[in-house]
Amino acid sequence: ELKVEQNPLFLSMQEGKNYTIYCNYSTTSDRLYWYRQDPGKSLESLFVLLSNGAVKQEGRLMASLDTKARLSTLHITAAVHDLSATYFCAVDGPNAGNMLTFGGGTRLMVKP
Amino acid sequence: KAGVTQTPRYLIKTRGQQVTLSCSPISGHRSVSWYQQTPGQGLQFLFEYFSETQRNKGNFPGRFSGRQFSNSRSEMNVSTLELGDSALYLCASSPTTYTETQYFGPGTRLLVL
Numbered sequence: 548e549l550k551v552e553q554n555p556l557f558l559s560m561q562e563g564k565n566y567t568i569y570c571n572y573s574t575t576s577d578r579l580y581w582y583r584q585d586p587g588k589s590l591e592s593l594f595v596l597l598s599n600g601a602v603k604q605e606g607r608l609m610a611s612l613d614t615k616a617r618l619s620t621l622h623i624t625a626a627v628h629d630l631s632a633t634y635f636c637a638v639d640g641p642n643a644g645n646m647l648t649f650g651g652g653t654r655l656m657v658k659p
Numbered sequence: 660k661a662g663v664t665q666t667p668r669y670l671i672k673t674r675g676q677q678v679t680l681s682c683s684p685i686s687g688h689r690s691v692s693w694y695q696q697t698p699g700q701g702l703q704f705l706f707e708y709f710s711e712t713q714r715n716k717g718n719f720p721g722r723f724s725g726r727q728f729s730n731s732r733s734e735m736n737v738s739t740l741e742l743g744d745s746a747l748y749l750c751a752s753s754p755t756t757y758t759e760t761q762y763f764g765p766g767t768r769l770l771v772l
Contacts, residue, residue: 578759589749590763597759635702644756645692646715649702 549574549641553634553650560626561658568621568653570636579619580637580647581610590635594621626657661686663752663764671770677738680767684731684752690714691733692761693725696747705748708733709756737769745771 550573560566570579581593594603596612596619603610607630609622619636633654637647664683672678684691692715693705704717708727725735731752737744747768751761 582763589765590751592760592762595759637702642715644709644714645690645707645751645753645758645761646704646717647692647694647702647761648704651701 549576549638549648551636551638551648551650553636553653555653556651557654557656559656559658560623562627563625565625566623568623568634568636568655570619570621570650572617572619572636572638572648574641575614575617576638576640578639579612581619581621582635582637584633584635584652586633593634623655626655628657628659631655631657663750663762665748665750665764665767667767668765669768669770671772672740673772674740674742676740677736678740678769679734679736680748680750680769682733682735682750682752682764684733684750685762688752688754688762689731690753690756690758691727691731692751692753693733693735694749694751695719696749696766697743697745702749705735707756714756740771742771745769 579596582590594610599614601612607624612619633652635652637649690709692707707715711727722738727733747766749766751763753761
């Protein structure tokens with residue numbers, strides 16, 4: 548059974564600090580995704596990681612993928628209040644096609 | 660290009676009723692997937708439709724069904740509603756059945772009383 552686990556589930560941090568969100572998954576998967584969700588809103592795609600060692604950066608967010616360890620990280624650099632949201636990782640599967648299995652989400656609160 | 664649209668945005672139903680939700684994908688997209696989001700179970704895959712055929716189905720009871728029309732618009736139906744069906748229902752569209760990015764709609768928030 549494909550399982551995706553994120554930690555921490557909740558993260559409260561001060562502006563200007565750095566932190567990392569971890570995403571572990573239980574079986575081999577071709578792709579890993581990171582999404583952002585603001586309260587009461589839909590999912591916004593942040594990153595798609597396609598291969599081992601892939602690293603992508605957008606602003607203060609950087610995502611990486613280690614397929615051997617089945618681990619992805621989302622690193623936040625010098626956090627700002629606007630990054631407050633819930634972040635989800637997801638992997639393809641367990642069946643082929645557009646089927647995603649999501650982690651439980653990490654709720655990030657950045658305090659001024 | 661217009662994004663994914665979902666109607667209605669909010670819905671209140673009572674137990675035992677049925678409900679139909681609609682999703683219009685981005686123009687040119689042929690795959691529509693549906694997800695249920697609840698505080699307890701998180702985001703769970705319901706089903707995917709591609710070119711009017713159900714491609715994948717998640718682990719939900721038969722009360723949950725869907726279909727896709729020739730213009731790629733999709734509907735999902737939930738019969739005999741239960742309190743636990745209260746959720747945000749999200750649909751996502753993509754050009755084909757195995758693409759790098761799925762674009763999510765704003766969701767339909769269903770409350771079952």
